[in-house]
Amino acid sequence: MMAHDIAALKVRLAGIRLEENPAIVRQRSRDFFWYSPTLKRQLEHITADLIAFATSEEDVVRILSECFALGIPVTPRGAGTGNYGQAMPLAGGVVLDLSGLDKVLEIAPGWVRAQAGAIIADIETACRPSGQELRLHPSTYRTASIGGFIAGGSGGVGSITWGGLRDLGNIIRLRVVTMEASPRILDLTGEDVARVAHAYGTNGIITEVEMPLAPAYDWIEAIIGFDDFAEAAAYANALGEQDAILKKLLAVIAAPIPQDYFLRHRKYLPLGKHVALVMVASIALDAFTAFTARYAGETLFRSDLIAPEDAKGLPPLYELSWNHTTLRALRVDPGITYLQVLYPFPTQLDLVARIHAELGDEVPAHLEFVRFDGKITCFGLPLIRFTTEQRLDEIVAIHEQMGAPIFNPHRYTLEEGGMKQTDAVQLAFKREADPAGLLNPGKMIAWEQPDFDFDTGRTYLFPGLQGSN
């Protein structure tokens, strides 16, 4: 790894809070990459030279300008709740910690404006008096920053109603600082949002966001049990298609995941039951109950029906869902990892059934139902009883051969974790906004190795990591 002139940088950044303590620097150079045994092996040693803490947009401009002058890479970080090393500085240099940009700036009917480092839960606390909340949040609601969610996430709780962050309209405006001698500040709206959303901070630093708000309904949590996994999936798919029953979460988790890993809910989870996790608006409760009866779903848990003393100590239902399902499994069994699967409409239920029949024991199913291009379908975040990286790759290949695209969470690049192709819009914007290629190096293959052939199935390896692998 190239040595960076950190001493010179420190002089230039006088007045900005910096951190050099190796233990703290290492801790602030990591995220939840260790969900993946592959990434754990590849990225375990990664650390920045220095953490720089910004508390204002002016700080960000100054840090980027000085790092540009010295040719020092900068990797932005919110709360570090990503799972693919999004915020890990593969080429060392500076980690730009944005957690100090934590202000909620303005709340209006239908939207909120906040600094990028604001914690999602704090934004919602600020919005609640107006009867509003964010459309989408990750299961790391209580710890994740809004900027990190936008730069490194794709959807989550709320996607059953609102689709994903990639959908036009789920991000109103992003304010971005470029990595140049004189950094520019750009406001991106409409199509231009896609330039930097889910780009891992490789082509600009998000400092401020404007997000749409939805009404903050009184959400009821329900766990519905089924003896048959396919019945649970069919129920959830059909409930997803109920346009008038307002939902915020709709997941299906195959036994024995709930019984083995949802420890604090265990008394509600009979052995062998496959479960649907549902967050439904209280105004839809009668309709939801009637609909559940059509499918003979068994209500195992309802947050509005348990005694207050039983409610105490239970995590919110969304903390059993999305990547928290994986986290709860990992806490019990460190040998677990996971996958991210798309089961495309309209054959999603058939595909789920066929893959479950083929791999169900080794790859216990976890489905998250979402709106995707106007239809209801499901993503999978199945658990994997990990054996070897080779077998992991085989499992990925089996899914893709059967027709289920994988968003591989065992890769640290945008392309391999995503659509396995160059994002021309993000690449073009990187040429403009980060001409020296100093932002979060190693994450955009199209920039690092423009002739990389995605069709070979070969894994990209950032040169800066080669020495250590």
Add this chain to the structure above:
Amino acid sequence: MMAHDIAALKVRLAGIRLEENPAIVRQRSRDFFWYSPTLKRQLEHITADLIAFATSEEDVVRILSECFALGIPVTPRGAGTGNYGQAMPLAGGVVLDLSGLDKVLEIAPGWVRAQAGAIIADIETACRPSGQELRLHPSTYRTASIGGFIAGGSGGVGSITWGGLRDLGNIIRLRVVTMEASPRILDLTGEDVARVAHAYGTNGIITEVEMPLAPAYDWIEAIIGFDDFAEAAAYANALGEQDAILKKLLAVIAAPIPQDYFLRHRKYLPLGKHVALVMVASIALDAFTAFTARYAGETLFRSDLIAPEDAKGLPPLYELSWNHTTLRALRVDPGITYLQVLYPFPTQLDLVARIHAELGDEVPAHLEFVRFDGKITCFGLPLIRFTTEQRLDEIVAIHEQMGAPIFNPHRYTLEEGGMKQTDAVQLAFKREADPAGLLNPGKMIAWEQPDFDFDTGRTYLFPGLQGSN
């Protein structure tokens, strides 16, 4: 028609406002049935013996009880804005006018409780201070009652987001009075709502409703122009599938309908342009504009961009849509009528194109995009340049042969205007709630003639009407 003992009834109803003036009785015995030349011929002569005005649930109970005792039919009426004779008393007797039950009783986050005769616009005026509005309303928003909409309507403005009234969750609760010696008052929720929703008041009188509320966004009206009808339809379908762009109305209307009939918007409507009518939330404007550019749609009109003096005199955009499209055409050309078509997902665009190619000049296209069972598809309310009833039936048959089910607006029965089959739930409830068959006679074939064979294609004729046809 059987003679009813109106004199005895008047004595029994002392203290309740009654109306016998034949001109007024006739006017209150009609709706917009004259949109259909067939219904106009069949129902033109229909009139009640007496109008009874209820101003409370107690009045309703008393009127039903006394009419039951005397064997006098009762046909309920809200504001009389239906199109199929829903509120027309085919067997004479009493029209029960519910417009005096007009109170908005309670507004809470997510729902409103109102009396059945409350005008939809008045409910929304009452809800607006809380930042809320109804999910769905007909284009007769300013005149229709909420009870009439539920008893005789199916969806409308808002259906692009919320589906139809038939969807579980779009009606929370209905309060109904039965037609018995001692009328019972029932509260129906969940599955039971379907017993009386869209039953034309044939099996109970709705006196109170509880409806879900949505946030009252600042809705921007847009008219987007296309040179090609198929392009307009493809744009609207794809915009419908944009889960994050909040919409309230999404219609496509083929030239020359807009130019010929939307008189007050004419200066925005160049000759030959097929148009999409869109109501979109202001928070989604950037996304909407970006999306429209993808389809090279031409913005002909935007309510937020015109001068206040130009806005004056323009009807709201929803009064160019749904059945107001038909109404505007009828005002210019009394020779126009219409149809109600479903273009089923997923082949809706192909079906629209094929039917438009076959019938486009005689049946100018009008599409209303909606969510239907979780997918985006479109209903059609095409205009018809009417010649004969025989040709009208041929046009219906052509649609059905090509794969587009018709909800025939030229029939006054529930079944023929709907799914062409017995609704077992509504029939069973009629047996229970109207054992003497006195509510809105002639509208439910399954009650009047249980062995009627829908497969013959024969039109049902209520015996009470035979003498006059």
